Amino acid sequence: MDWSTLLGLLAGSLTTASFVPQVLKTWRSRSARDISALWLITFITGISLWLIYGLLILSLPIILANGITLALTLLILFFKLQFRG
Amino acid sequence: MDWSTLLGLLAGSLTTASFVPQVLKTWRSRSARDISALWLITFITGISLWLIYGLLILSLPIILANGITLALTLLILFFKLQFRG
Numbered sequence: 554m555d556w557s558t559l560l561g562l563l564a565g566s567l568t569t570a571s572f573v574p575q576v577l578k579t580w581r582s583r584s585a586r587d588i589s590a591l592w593l594i595t596f597i598t599g600i601s602l603w604l605i606y607g608l609l610i611l612s613l614p615i616i617l618a619n620g621i622t623l624a625l626t627l628l629i630l631f632f633k634l635q636f637r638g
Numbered sequence: 639m640d641w642s643t644l645l646g647l648l649a650g651s652l653t654t655a656s657f658v659p660q661v662l663k664t665w666r667s668r669s670a671r672d673i674s675a676l677w678l679i680t681f682i683t684g685i686s687l688w689l690i691y692g693l694l695i696l697s698l699p700i701i702l703a704n705g706i707t708l709a710l711t712l713l714i715l716f717f718k719l720q721f722r723g
Contacts, residue, residue: 599652
């Protein structure tokens, strides 16, 4: 594996893992008022297309990164709807 | 340009553009309490690596998408620090 591929995998791991602290914060605080619903819905749509793109070109890193990110951001959207306040 | 490349460009545009409503919401509400600082910092680090990766493999879509996303998320981080409380 060459140097730049390793960098891409690290980048993908960070942008994916970054959503875990946001899920935990939203879950603990029971508040998502400052999180834009429009950001969430547009971002989730984009991530879903990235996932389909990854499946089309059979790229495991793109499928994994976007699959996990999709699950985490759907969870944030679920909390956003739950903790209406 | 084949079908899957078009899909990748659309996905990248959506995930990039999605941050505009979040920047506007944070700017208008003067509040970023519900946004996780750890998400922001980890995500920004990941996006920066994606940008370097794009420069290494000379991929314009990756450079553009992550360059714009980096600027927008740095703005959210700036607001997060400005609007403490």
